[in-house]
Amino acid sequence: MATNLPKTMRGQFLEAFHKPYALQSVSLPEPSGPHDILIKVDAASYCHTDYVLGEGQMPGFPKKFPHVGCHEFAGTVVSHYESPSSQSSAFKTGDRVGVPGRAFHACGACFECDGSKDPVSQDDQGYSAYCVHAENNGISRDGGFAEYAVVDARQLAPIPTSMTAVETAPLMCAGITIYAALKRCQLESGQRVGIMGAGGGLGHLGVQYAVKMSFKVLAVDAADGPLELVESLKVGARIADARAEKAADIVQQLGAEDGKKDRGEMGLDAVIVLPESQAAFDYAMTLLKTHGKCVVVSFPEKGFHISAHDLVFRDISIIGSLVGSNRMLREMMNFSAKHNVRAIAKSFPLSKLNDLVVDYHKGGGGKLVVDMSLED
Structure with missing residues (x-):
């Protein structure tokens, strides 16, 4: 853990089904394995699945309360595990990255990680976004509605220089x-x-x-x-x-x-x-x-x-069709940058996440995003 980081962070927590989010201050999470990277979250996008999860319509998830939602977010690398993997080392402190929900800590050994034949889900052998044993940011484990998050380097996509974090976050799932x-x-x-x-x-x-x-x-x-x-x-x-x-x-x-x-x-x-x-x-x-x-x-x-x-x-x-591979995630990001594909989005500060949810239910279309740079 880098020494110049704060000891605590703010996050929006689900404390029970059918309840609003609660803003709390908690200890900063720490990387626990060689693929882990700690990022400062810059933007986090709200998805219909966040609503489904909060209503208790995903049996078995979240695994425990309180829980930090959001499986489509973007941030900046701030630290690595003490003995990082080659995939983790490829991302340097200060790099901007997009983070999808799947698949945190893919096992590397199941039939999916061993090499799917599906061109849409095909990744390098040893990692798959469809790993049957992996966890999912914002669903089975904490996600992006917090100031910091631990992510798996094998999930990530570099953010093209022409795109902002707010533009990137909705692309990580939607x-x-x-x-x-x-x-x-x-x-x-x-x-x-x-x-x-x-x-x-x-x-x-x-x-x-x-x-x-x-x-x-x-x-x-x-x-x-x-x-x-x-x-x-x-x-x-x-x-x-x-x-x-x-x-x-x-x-x-x-x-x-x-x-x-x-x-x-x-x-x-x-x-x-x-x-x-x-x-x-x-x-x-x-x-x-x-x-x-x-x-x-x-x-x-x-x-x-x-x-x-x-x-x-x-x-x-x-x-x-569920999601695409990490390989396709990067292809999509480059395609979006090249052809100027962007979400029509409305931004809120972290403290106003419940206002964002109210706006979501109005059904106006587009995406709603927490922008960490906005004043609370």
Whole structure:
């Protein structure tokens, strides 16, 4: 532990389910293993999973109270373990890093760490973001809603010089999740992709990524605020209000644009489902061409009803997508810097985290971020 660091830090703690966060002062955490790095948290982004966790809808998590949430944050390296690993030594004091939730202390030996064959989750042998034994920042262990945090060097992504910590934090979950989902669509330039929930935290990033990947984008939402946010991006995506436009009508319009006459040729090549509603899922399935791909990111408590007719007679593939590898995380960060992909975000000081949560429930779209540089 560096000698010039404070002995204590402030953090926002969950003390029980269904309760507001409580600002407390606690001892500074310390690196406990060769891959561990202590960072000063510069920005921490709020995710829907933080809400789900706080409501007790993730059985078994958190493991104990009080608990520090947030699994998408960014910070500055301040110290290492006394005998750092080569991965840890690659990050120097003062380096700026982005921190995703998965996977803290990956075991290095399970079937995932031994070498996944999935190109989206593939990492160097000995580490996997899908390790079955790893912990998760902000979920199974403390995360980023505090002034300091211990992170695993193998998780991290360097922050490009053109990006701030506040811009980086939302990309550590929302960014990598939607980027990986787009990769799972396996589309070629010029093909059509739809994003359900396009004005949300993941969705509005996905619209930007998809346009920059040279796909034809249909951005779908069903609330005024999120639709206005997508409109404000001005990236050339086609925007659909699901309350006013039927999916079947959109399919016919796209078919006419593409010069297609058979129903199986009309519509989207792939669609990504971000909302937890059955209506959004059904809308998405209707938008697809025959042989299309439906990539599911949301995981509603009661699941989705799936039409066997779509699977058998239309050859629709349904694919789940969680996050991407550390390798893909770095690719996403570089892509974001190069193409100026940024979250539309509103910032709060650490002491106002509960105000941030109130704002989240207003459903305005975009991302909400704790900026540690703001005055309390």
